[in-house]
Amino acid sequence: MTVPVHPTPDLRDRLVTALGNVRLRLGPNALAMIGRGEAIRLSGNEKDDVADAVLGVFRSELDQLDFLRAAVDLIRRADIFSEEILLCLDGDRVSINVNVSDVFAWGGGDAEEITPERLPVLEQAWRDCRAVDADEWIVELYAARVRGMRPQGAAYPKEPGIAALFDACGPERPIGLGNPRKPPALETVDLTPKPCPRQCEHDPHTWPAEHPEYQCAGDLTYTTTKET
DSSP: OOOOOSOOHHHHHHHHHHHHTOOOOOOHHHHHHHHTTOOOOOOHHHHHHHHHHHHHHHHHHHHHHHHHHHHHHHHHHTTOOGGGEEEEEETTEEEEEEEOTTTSSTTOOOEEEEOTTTHHHHHHHHHHHHHTTOGGGHHHHHHHHHHTOOOOGGGOOOSHHHHHHHHTTSOOOOSBTTBOSOOOOOOOOOOOOEEOTTOOOOOTTTHHHHOTTEEEOSSSEEEEOSOO
8 A cells, every 4th residue: 555645735734834833923123134134044943843743743653654564564464355344545644444334234334444553452352352263353353352242143253262252252142223133153062972873893994985974083973063
């Protein structure tokens, strides 16, 4: 992403306003020089006042550039898809938003801005999603934590690990406008060993093919992989 560095009208206006607030204190010699139509040089203190006024305007621009670099670097490291990122230019200000359309309300466009204060929230969402092997849910988890709200049921994940992270974002949402249904039932697995119902001694390598509903445990037991 390229950020324009040439002065825009808005930036120029802010510089003019800032410099208009600088007050110069002219002594007798300077007043005499002005009377003769001569140019005068700023004193050391007056130079500092002008420099502070200009830096005050550019400081916000530099802070924004630092934030944009950090945000773009995090988006790259987290491998967030480009279609999940929305850029908006408002005057001199560039904002970065994540696309969460249909995530919190069914049938509507939606986005959540990434700000300097929220950048650590996005990074933590990335780390937490990676820990449960759910990198595709980074922007949704970020927005849910910022809003303190769970996604609407139709957009809820089925996997227990990532679903638990969303559950912690806020209370359960009532069914209604924008949230037409409850989240899907979580997939559960019963791993309790049970005696083989056929008391057979099949080769563990061929067991799944002969008993697709079972997972071979290597002996005369099995564990079911069916939902409970």
